[in-house]
Amino acid sequence: MTELLTTAEPAEAAEAGAATGPAALWVDPSNGAAGDMLLAALLDAGASLAAVRQGVARLAVEPVALELEAVRRHGLRAARLIVTAPDSGTHRDLAAVTAIITRAALPPAVHAFAVSAFNTLARAEARVHGVPLADIHFHEVGALDAVVDLVGCALALADLGLLDAPARVVGPVAVGSGTVRTGHGPMPVPVPAVLEILSGAGAPIAAHPAAMELCTPSGAALLATIATSWGPPPALVPHSVGVGAGTKDPPGHPNILRVLVGTSADRDADGTPWLGEPLHRVDTTIDDVDPRVWPDLLEQLRAVGAADAWCTPVLMRKGRPGQLLSVLTAPAQLDLVCRLVFTYTGTLGVRVSTVQRRRLRRDQIAMPYGDAAVRVKRGYLGDRLVSVQPEYDDALAVAQRADVPVARVLDEVRAVARGAGAPPEAGPLSEATTA
Ligand SMILES: O=C([S-])c1cc(C(=O)S)c[n+]([C@@H]2O[C@H](COP(=O)(O)O)[C@@H](O)[C@H]2O)c1
Numbered sequence: 001m002t003e004l005l006t007t008a009e010p011a012e013a014a015e016a017g018a019a020t021g022p023a024a025l026w027v028d029p030s031n032g033a034a035g036d037m038l039l040a041a042l043l044d045a046g047a048s049l050a051a052v053r054q055g056v057a058r059l060a061v062e063p064v065a066l067e068l069e070a071v072r073r074h075g076l077r078a079a080r081l082i083v084t085a086p087d088s089g090t091h092r093d094l095a096a097v098t099a100i101i102t103r104a105a106l107p108p109a110v111h112a113f114a115v116s117a118f119n120t121l122a123r124a125e126a127r128v129h130g131v132p133l134a135d136i137h138f139h140e141v142g143a144l145d146a147v148v149d150l151v152g153c154a155l156a157l158a159d160l161g162l163l164d165a166p167a168r169v170v171g172p173v174a175v176g177s178g179t180v181r182t183g184h185g186p187m188p189v190p191v192p193a194v195l196e197i198l199s200g201a202g203a204p205i206a207a208h209p210a211a212m213e214l215c216t217p218s219g220a221a222l223l224a225t226i227a228t229s230w231g232p233p234p235a236l237v238p239h240s241v242g243v244g245a246g247t248k249d250p251p252g253h254p255n256i257l258r259v260l261v262g263t264s265a266d267r268d269a270d271g272t273p274w275l276g277e278p279l280h281r282v283d284t285t286i287d288d289v290d291p292r293v294w295p296d297l298l299e300q301l302r303a304v305g306a307a308d309a310w311c312t313p314v315l316m317r318k319g320r321p322g323q324l325l326s327v328l329t330a331p332a333q334l335d336l337v338c339r340l341v342f343t344y345t346g347t348l349g350v351r352v353s354t355v356q357r358r359r360l361r362r363d364q365i366a367m368p369y370g371d372a373a374v375r376v377k378r379g380y381l382g383d384r385l386v387s388v389q390p391e392y393d394d395a396l397a398v399a400q401r402a403d404v405p406v407a408r409v410l411d412e413v414r415a416v417a418r419g420a421g422a423p424p425e426a427g428p429l430s431e432a433t434t435a
């Protein structure tokens with residue numbers, strides 16, 4: 001039988017789907033989050049257990065053993081982290097924990113992440129107990145567990161190349177309900193520190209029926225430190241999925257936390273987003289204004305910050321020639337734009353839609369020409385220079401001064417700017433623009 005469909009070889013397929021963007025992460029705590037669940041999920045997604053063990057071993061604390069085991073939660077495979085730490089009876093405050101992390105001489109980004117997560121935890125505890133930050137003590141085994149979980153997560157994120165990733169998105173967090181026993185007696189779930197951390201971080205909370213503690217303070221502190229934003233998965237090419245298990249296996253739900261690790265599909269390698277901010281487009285068709293109004297209105301619209309404004313001739317009802325006025329604007333300028341359109345045109349209504357735009361990474365340089373200069377905008381797709389546009393008005397001015405055709409100036413400037421090859425922000429004449 002003839003094979004009608006062909007498939008790409010693995011290497012080709014990988015190339016076809018290859019993304020050039022930076023590492024990206026999505027965390028799914030829709031069944032809860034704890035420090036050990038998150039670390040187990042990151043290890044399950046491919047972070048090196050050896051690297052985490054090595055980093056944790058640098059902490060000058062009681063010896064700690066880390067094991068990862070395969071378990072089932074509600075019928076699903078998951079990885080469970082087993083932290084074996086002695087109960088030393090030591091109470092450590094934020095300064096002591098910070099000193100332990102600092103003395104370990106971990107890579108700066110790992111250190112910064114772990115210290116930031118501990119600060120988030122300690123600040124929340126201080127606030128809910130109404131005591132100064134310096135008075136917060138982390139307790140015994142709990143403290144050592146938390147140090148291992150928080151530093152371990154920092155090490156695992158570093159191993160996956162995620163510590164400087166611009167897109168680390170965390171989904172809605174299930175917190176649970178009911179009560180939990182703590183050293184201070186029973187506490188309402190979600191416990192106060194969790195509510196403090198999640199509300200401070202602007203985290204969305206997922207409704208969940210389980211009457212148990214689903215999100216712990218360390219889990220919340222880690223999520224808040226990880227999240228560059230909250231919501232559904234970002235645009236990414238997935239590479240691995242990690243499933244971390246909680247200790248309990250209740251019958252009602254899978255006690256797991258999932259992570260999705262990949263490569264950003266909407267950013268350059270340096271993290272620059274391809275998509276600009278969403279813009280609004282304002283449209284209205286008009287057949288009864290004095291045509292002399294248009295130039296001033298378009299000018300006014302740009303003056304109040306519209307990204308673009310234009311007219312398109314259209315044939316309207318009753319065969320009347322008219323204009324379709326279209327304006328692109330950032331949400332912040334939408335009201336101003338609508339006011340101008342209403343007052344200048346007398347239209348009774350406008351249509352507003354949301355549009356996405358894709359932008360090239362760009363810079364602007366000034367190319368010397370004689371004793372003047374021509375500004376040139378350059379656009380990059382990844383690292384490739386794909387657009388070189390001299391400013392026409394600049395080119396016209398120098399052409400008139402040198403008494404040469406403007407087309408020649410444009411050609412010469414474009415050729416030199418293309419060959420200049422200076423990367424954005426590299427040369428003394430270059431400057432990043434927001435246009
Ligand atoms: O011991 C204290 S002060 C304590 C405070 C709180 C507050 O929310 S305040 C919560 N807890 C509970 O301790 C365990 C361990 O949490 P980890 O984040 O270390 O895993 C958990 O059940 C918390 O709800 C303790």
Ligand code: NI
Pocket residue numbers: 125129193
């Ligand atoms: Ni507390």
